[in-house]
Amino acid sequence: MEVKGVRLIYFSPTGTTRRILESIAEGMGVEDIKHINLTLPEGSRQTLAPFSDELAIIGAPVYGGRLPVDAVDRFRQLKAGNNLAVLIVVYGNREFEDALLELKNLAIELGFSPVAGGAFIGEHSFATEKVPIANGRPDNLDIQKAINFGVKVRDKVAAPQFPDATMDLKIPGRFPYEAKGARTMAVAPVTIKESCTVCGTCAGVCPTAAISINENVETKIELCIRCCACIKSCPEKARVMEDEMWKNIAGWLNKNCTARKEPQIFGVDM
Ligand SMILES: Cc1cc2nc3c(=O)[nH]c(=O)nc-3n(C[C@H](O)[C@H](O)[C@H](O)COP(=O)(O)O)c2cc1C
Ligand code: SF4
Ligand code: SF4
Known part of the structure; x- marks a missing residue:
């Protein structure tokens, strides 16, 4: 063809x-x-x-x-x-x-x-x-x-x-x-209020509609798949992962997958 x-x-x-x-x-x-x-x-x-x-x-x-x-x-x-x-x-x-x-x-x-x-x-x-x-x-x-x-x-x-x-x-x-897929962790990125301009970019890139914009950014943790699109797209760097277990996984990957x-x-x- x-x-x-x-x-x-x-x-x-x-x-x-x-x-x-x-x-x-x-x-x-x-x-x-x-x-x-x-x-x-x-x-x-x-x-x-x-x-x-x-x-x-x-x-x-x-x-x-x-x-x-x-x-x-x-x-x-x-x-x-x-x-x-x-x-x-x-x-x-x-x-x-x-x-x-x-x-x-x-x-x-x-x-x-x-x-x-x-x-x-x-x-x-x-x-x-x-x-x-x-x-x-x-x-x-x-x-x-x-x-x-x-x-x-x-x-x-x-x-x-x-x-x-x-x-x-x-x-x-x-x-x-045999691989189990993404772990269920019931965590989501958090918003640093002082940096956030409530521009709505993060809500626009979220694949599961976990983010809604009102006076502040609200995240429904149970919908989050930890794709990190909101973190990577925030122009103010106001979306971050704060959860310790999640940060530990990132730290492990940083050390072991070089x-x-x-x-x-x-x-x-x-
Ligand atoms: C929840 C989750 C689990 C992941 N698991 C793996 C994995 O098992 N192995 C790996 O090498 N990368 C893993 N990744 C990284 C993604 O596969 C990688 O960043 C990919 O480039 C993202 O694709 P996208 O840019 O199209 O969203 C994972 C990412 C997420 C969010
Ligand atoms: S993209 Fe960043 S600055 Fe814009 S609403 Fe979301 S967290 Fe706030
Ligand atoms: S990490 Fe992905 S799924 Fe979770 S709130 Fe951000 S954009 Fe939505």
Whole structure:
């Protein structure tokens, strides 16, 4: 198939997954790029129009070695008709464990035909300037790898012998899944009142509508998935994690996940 368009289907609270998907699409060299962004509550319920010479690139971050529960829930409403799909997870330089296998199994369940997959690295959601964890990723090297991956996938599906026996995409991971997913901690970022201008940016980026803006910023802790989109988007640096256990996890990651990991690609030779 000559790829004439791509659909980027993603859940990406802090935007690293989205950037990788956009770079893969860039490598495919197509102009017709449609975004099916399932991150925010208002965009979370979408359906797929029929495909025509288009390829789907589906992406989500890794939470606790698995896909975020909200991403799975939002992907599940999509129904495909045997359409080709590239599967991407983005993780914060610790591990991706069973997440990419979970995405492959889910994509097949939804009616997609996986052609290739990749696990890329993005700045960890819990990272700050003072406690860096893969800060600045994806960087230029990651972006170049994503672009090259896009070129390879385009060539793979355009080859006359495609689809062939290589269609059974091998993805690492364990089934039944052993990774437990994001821990339930019942904590949320807090707002430093003295710094907050009540601009509302944080509420606008929250994927679960946990934040409401009245005279002050109010957060429903039980809805928070600790994605840190509010922290990273606050122009006044007024959203912070204060919880000790959460800060300890960030400190552990900062000390133990320093060795740079590189993107791993499955289904094409790079
Ligand atoms: C609750 C939670 C759990 C996470 N678990 C992992 C993990 O198991 N392994 C890892 O390397 N990164 C983990 N991360 C980091 C994200 O996978 C990483 O920062 C990713 O780039 C975020 O994607 P986004 O920018 O598209 O939101 C976790 C992040 C959050 C918020
Ligand atoms: S983004 Fe920051 S400054 Fe704006 S309302 Fe939220 S916490 Fe306050
Ligand atoms: S309140 Fe929680 S879920 Fe909402 S943006 Fe902040 S960290 Fe993410």
